[in-house]
Amino acid sequence: MTIIYMLLAISVTVAIGFFIAFIISVKKGQYEDTYTPSVRMLFEDEVIKEVSAENSKTKTDNQ
Amino acid sequence: MNHCYHCGDPCNDSEILHKEKIFCCQGCVTVFDILNDNDLSYYYDLEKAPGTSPKEIESKYDFLTNEAIVNKLLEFNDGSTQIISFLIPSIHCSSCIWVLENLQKLNKGVRTSQVDFPKKMVRITYAAAEISLKELVTLLAKIGYEPYISLENLDAKKRKTNHTLIYQLGVAGFAFGNVMFLSFPEYFQVEEFWLDQFKNLFRWLMFAFSVPVVVYSARDYFISAYKGIRSKILNIDIPIALGITVLFVRSTLEIVLDWGTGFFDSLTGLVFFLLIGKFFQQRTYSYLSFERDYKSYFPIAVTRISKNNAEEQIPIYDIKPGDRLLVRNKELIPVDAIIRKGNALIDYSFVTGEAIPVVKNSGEKVFAGGRQEGTLIEVEAIKEVAQSYLTQLWSNEVFSHSKEHKFQSLINKISKHFTIGVLSLAVLATLFWVFVDASKAVQVFTAVLIVACPCAIALASPFTLGNLLRIFGNQQFYLKEAYIIEQMAAIDVVVFDKTGTITTHAKSQITYEGIPLTEAEASLLTSSLRASNHPLSRALYDILKENEIKVLDHFEEVTGKGILASYDKQSIKIGAPSFVNASNMEDEENKTSVYVSSNNDFKGRYVFQNTYREGLLEVFQEIGKNKEIAILSGDNDGERGRLQMILPAEATLLFEQKPDDKLHFIKSLQQNGKKVMMVGDGLNDAGALAQSDVGVVVSENVNVFSPACDAILDASRFSSLANFLQLSNKGIKVIKWSFILSLLYNLVGLGFAVTGNLMPVVAAILMPLSSISIVVFTTVATQILGKSIAKKEKK
Known part of the structure; x- marks a missing residue:
């Protein structure tokens, strides 16, 4: 059953790893603004799509 | 009725058709063009009518050429790259986020910009060599996102949130x-x-x-x-x-x-x-500020005329008595001053509670906090900013300690x-x-x-309190902190301010008394009012604009007196009683009125009355059931009669109250063991709001300035005030x-x-x-x- 030492060590390490990740996220300002990123996330795709649509248009224009 | 493609406002009589779209004004068209020409039309796909109509700014941001001021505003500056954060009150939807984060498409000088939506802030990194701060602000204002820059920005550098x-x-x-x-x-x-x-x-x-x-x-x-x-x-x-x-x-x-x-x-x-x-x-609500004093209402800088007659921009803390200052249309008078040049029409509604702008002539004294309506004036400062009539209020000790400590919670x-x-x-x-x-x-x-x-x-x-805080928030009643709900439940007396609190800023009720005007007279009256910029003329024009408009033969505006106009042998005079030969009419009961005479014959007068908020009577009735009501007004007592009719009999009514008087009135109530709620709106209520147990500010637009308080109530929800008090109970x-x-x-x-x-x-x-x-x-x-x-x- 000494494997339990190993298991405990792993579980505590994983837990502490997540805890450190949490601290870093607060430090980096992830809790400053919890709303805007959720909106911003939805933009990127649309913008790229628009640009690519335009590119394809200019391509056809060139032909 | 059609709605503007850009801002969504109803287009009243001035519809502009542009690129198959309908706009309400030229400003909106300009913004549309800028965005359209720069590949930013996705703005209109994200949300319907997301924009705000841009305001005239002229030389409002000239002070941003003053390096000392700019350096204080900047968050970071290494000479080439500069970072600044702005509060932009008009941020309200995802389109706003998108366009503000794509500013680099409008100007190559902008490196990155990031919006913090809940705080309505945008943080912009830009290359100083390619775009100056003033150009940046002008660019933002041009697309309808004018930043709110006030004296407060100079003081509090960065408010770090406590984690x-x-x-x-x-x-x-x-x-x-x-x-x-x-x-x-x-x-x-x-x-x-x-x-x-x-x-x-x-x-x-x-x-x-x-x-x-x-x-x-x-x-x-x-x-x-x-x-x-x-x-x-x-x-x-x-x-x-x-x-x-x-x-x-x-x-x-x-x-x-x-x-x-x-x-x-x-x-x-x-x-x-x-x-x-x-x-x-x-x-709490991160985009609302409950801690503001006059600093966030006052501008950062003013235009001073230096000794060699050149205009220069100086921070308002540098104003010395004797300085000559320029105050443009819609600008604030920063210090107590005497008018030297030009004719002032000053709107004190936010400062003293007077509903109608007052005319001041050269040589007269004007107080800090008033807003100039009309042309450019030149004034001479007689005091420093901190010593002015209005700003002195903040030296009172009520502003120095927080309220929470004197309160014992349930x-x-x-x-x-x-x-x-x-x-x-x-x-x-x-x-x-x-x-x-x-x-x-x-x-x-x-x-x-x-x-x-x-x-x-x-x-x-x-x-419980946290949930209630959110429920109130959904009803547009924003509380600073949860414990205020407990305070609200204990209130015995509710004190109201008049102007702007129980009356609306928007429109006055206008009634006509006298001999009815003929069609020709009415048309002439409307045409002359149309040409005038006086606030009373504009208000009157709004209700009369149905009449036919004629091109006048003669038009003259005598400042402080009235208008003189003629058309086809008919002349009209509009204005003060002495001006229109109505000297026999007494200017009774302090009522604001405009007198009219046609061909020098006195005809009658238009009486302006305050418009009370919808549901005011019900609010008074409901609150009056188990609480006392008082009204403190900085205005004259012209409305006493009307107010008494809707108020419970035992209510207190006091007029011509100075900011200090209001504060002391609240204090004396508290010394008698009462728990007082103050409902106000302007800077003149700031002392009373701070002294009261619960200070509520009624605001037409919660994003713009409101004095320090415990709660902000959206004006459209004024009628629910009694319900809110009940809910906290x-x-x-x-x-x-x-x-x-x-x-x-x-x-x-x-x-x-x-x-x-x-x-x-x-x-x-x-x-x-x-x-x-x-x-x-x-x-x-x-x-x-x-x-x-x-x-x-x-x-």
């Missing part, structure tokens, strides 16, 4: 989860070889996880309990701190002496739940009895066991303190009921504790169970209350 609570919560949650999982095997009390072998390791690990919880996460409870004892107030944090200490000490003793597993799971869980309650109550009142009760019960139970079975005495003593730890009671109030009842509920849990726990049967597993079940049921109870109860108020609103 301590998030860290504490994180530590407690982390420890709680791990301790739970480590304590699980021993709950079953099976005599297994491997469990016996490893239990010490498990226990010491739990101990290790609990130490940071006690030392760091629960720190504030110990500090608060210590403060409470020192000032001899038995607050709720004392039994909590006691419970945490006893839990920790007893658990440690248990594992050291190998008595058992200890209560580390209950300990960490308790702290975790308590902090969740705190966190829940704490969240929970602290109850905890006094609770603490005494628990301690005496613990002593009694211990004494009993000393005689029966002395070995169990210490165990029982600690068990009582552990079980009686008022976790559930401490959660009842944050969750009901909220307090919910808290009381949940106290009873949690006391029942405590009694069950005490049953175990007093008989000496408190097992860790019992504590570990009972404690979260009571906490969760309190949270569920308060949430459901407040939701029901919220629904009932929403229903009332619909009716």
Whole structure:
């Protein structure tokens, strides 16, 4: 059953790893603004799509 | 009616058709063109009519060429790259976020820009060589996102948000989860070889996880309990701190002496739940500011005329008596001054409560805070900014201390009895066991303190008040902090300001008294009013614009007197009684009126009356049922008669009140033991708002300036004020009921504790169970209350 030492060590390490990740996220300002990123996330795709649509248009224009 | 493609406002009479789209004004067309030409038309796909119509800015931002001012505003500056944060009140939808984060498409000088939507802030990094700060601000203003720059920006550099609570919560949650999982095997009390072998390791690990919880996460409870004892107030944090200490000490003793597993799971869980309650109550509206003073209303800089007659931009703190200053249309007069050149028409409504702008001529004195309406004027400063009539108010001591400390909350009142009760019960139970079975005495003593730890009671109030805070927020009534709800429930007197609070800024009611005008006269009147910029002319024109418009033969505006106009042998005079040959008419009762005469024959007058907010009568009736009402106005008493008709008979009515008078009126009420709510809107109410127990600001637009207060009420919801007061009363009842509920849990726990049967597993079940049921109870109860108020609103 000494494997339990190993298991405990792993579980505590994983837990502490997540805890450190949490601290870093607060430090980096992830809790400053919890709303805007959720909106911003939805933009990127649309913008790229628009640009690519335009590119394809200019391509056809060139032909 | 059509709505503008850009801003969504109804296009009244001036529709502009541009690129197959309808716009309400040229400003909106310009913004549309800028965005369209720069590949930003996606702006209009994201949301329907997302824009704001841009305002005229002219030379408003000239002060941004002054390097000293610019440097104070910048967040970062290394000469080439500069970073600045702006508050932009018109940010309101996802289109706004998108366009502001794509500013680099409009100007290559902008490197990155990031929007913080809840705070309505945008942080822009730009290359100073390619675009100056002034150009940047002008660019923003041109697309309808004018930043709000005020004196306040100079003072408070960066308001760092305090993350301590998030860290504490994180530590407690982390420890709680791990301790739970480590304590699980021993709950079953099976005599297994491997469990016996490893239990010490498990226990010491739990101990290790609990130490940071006690030392760091629960720190504030110990500090608060210590403060409470020192000032001899038995607050709720004392039994909590006691419970945490006893839990920790007893658990440690248990594992050291190998008595058992200890209560580390209950300990960490308790702290975790308590902090969740705190966190829940704490969240407020980050885009609203409740701490503002005159600084956020005043501009940063003014234009001064230097000795060699050149215009220069100086920070307003540098204004010295004797300086000559230029004040443009819509600009604020920064200091008390004397007019030297030009004719001033000053809107004091926000400062003194006078509803109608006043005319001031050269040589007359004007006070700081008034807004110039009309042409450019030149004034000579006679005081410094901090010594002006209005700003002096802030030297009063009410502004220097916070309100929360003088207020004893319901929970602290109850905890006094609770603490005494628990301690005496613990002593009694211990004494009993000393005689029966002395070995169990210490165990029982600690068990009582552990079980009686008022976790559930401490959660009842944050969750109820936090929920109510959100319900109020949904109804556009924004509270600074949750404890204000408790204050609201205790109010005896409600004091209202008049101008802007119970009246609307928007339109006056205008009635005509006298000989009816002929069609030709009416048409001439309308045509002349159309040409005038006086606020009264504009208001009058709005109701008369149905009449035919003619091109006038002659038009003359005599400042301070009135208008003289003629068309086809017919002449008209509009203005003061002396000007229109109506000297026999007395300017009675301080009423604001405009007199009209045609061909020098006096015809009649238009009387302007304040328009009261919708539902005012009902609000007065409802509040008047169980509270006193008073009205304090900075204006003259022209409206006394009308107000008396809608007010309850015993209401107090005071007119021509200076800001200081209002403050002292509130103070004298409080000295008579009353709890006072002040409802105001302007800077002149600032002192009264600070002095009152609950200061509520009524605001037409919650994003623009409002003086420091405890709550901001959207003007459109004014009629619900009585309902809000009622709701806070009901909220307090919910808290009381949940106290009873949690006391029942405590009694069950005490049953175990007093008989000496408190097992860790019992504590570990009972404690979260009571906490969760309190949270569920308060949430459901407040939701029901919220629904009932929403229903009332619909009716």
